[in-house]
Amino acid sequence: MMTKVIQLSPEEEMTLGALAMKGDRAAQDEIVKRNMPLAVALARMFARKWGITHMLDDCVQEACFGLMHAAKRFDPNKGKFSTYASLWIRTYIQKWFSMEVRRPTVSMNEPLPSEGSGEFQDLFATDEDSPEDNVISLERHRLVRKIVNNLGSKGIYGLQEVAQARFLDEMSLEEAGSLIGRTRERARQIELKALSKITNLVNR
Numbered sequence: 275m276m277t278k279v280i281q282l283s284p285e286e287e288m289t290l291g292a293l294a295m296k297g298d299r300a301a302q303d304e305i306v307k308r309n310m311p312l313a314v315a316l317a318r319m320f321a322r323k324w325g326i327t328h329m330l331d332d333c334v335q336e337a338c339f340g341l342m343h344a345a346k347r348f349d350p351n352k353g354k355f356s357t358y359a360s361l362w363i364r365t366y367i368q369k370w371f372s373m374e375v376r377r378p379t380v381s382m383n384e385p386l387p388s389e390g391s392g393e394f395q396d397l398f399a400t401d402e403d404s405p406e407d408n409v410i411s412l413e414r415h416r417l418v419r420k421i422v423n424n425l426g427s428k429g430i431y432g433l434q435e436v437a438q439a440r441f442l443d444e445m446s447l448e449e450a451g452s453l454i455g456r457t458r459e460r461a462r463q464i465e466l467k468a469l470s471k472i473t474n475l476v477n478r
């Protein structure tokens with residue numbers, strides 16, 4: 275049974291976060307320890323969602339890796355740690371699930387979030403693609419991930435996070451918005467901007 279953990283106060287989070295940014299290992303460890311319930315909660319949520327509760331321990335382990343990564347990179351001047359850490363915890367869990375649990379392919383039949391017809395996979399179509407294709411190989415998955423990772427934020431908060439959530443992790447707009455602490459509509463707007471940038475990168 276997990277010992278009850280007392281959540282960090284805003285003042286404690288600011289102090290520990292400032293120390294952690296400077297590489298203070300003790301501060302990083304304390305942030306991780308005090309936010310462990312968040313990692314476990316997200317791991318349980320995904321395990322139930324994907325029907326892999328029998329692999330909960332592995333899922334929690336990946337969540338902890340994400341939490342530790344967040345503790346090293348967190349800037350307390352840019353917001354709450356729980357919001358920032360949730361992003362990294364989800365990323366680590368989803369990457370583990372994608373690479374180790376399910377077949378390493380991802381559906382690209384996501385409709386383009388703009389006027390007209392077409393699907394996101396059309397941006398990466400080759401002459402060999404047929405209309406029936408609804409999955410991409412691991413190499414194409416890596417290509418999409420590379421492009422998403424190269425988006426950068428450039429003044430648009432959550433651009434890269436929403437692009438990954440929508441185009442790689444198959445999250446809904448509601449989930450993508452929640453990931454960055456914004457509404458569904460704002461996530462949709464960011465998605466449109468991300469798609470425009472991705473299209474420009476692909477067509478260079």
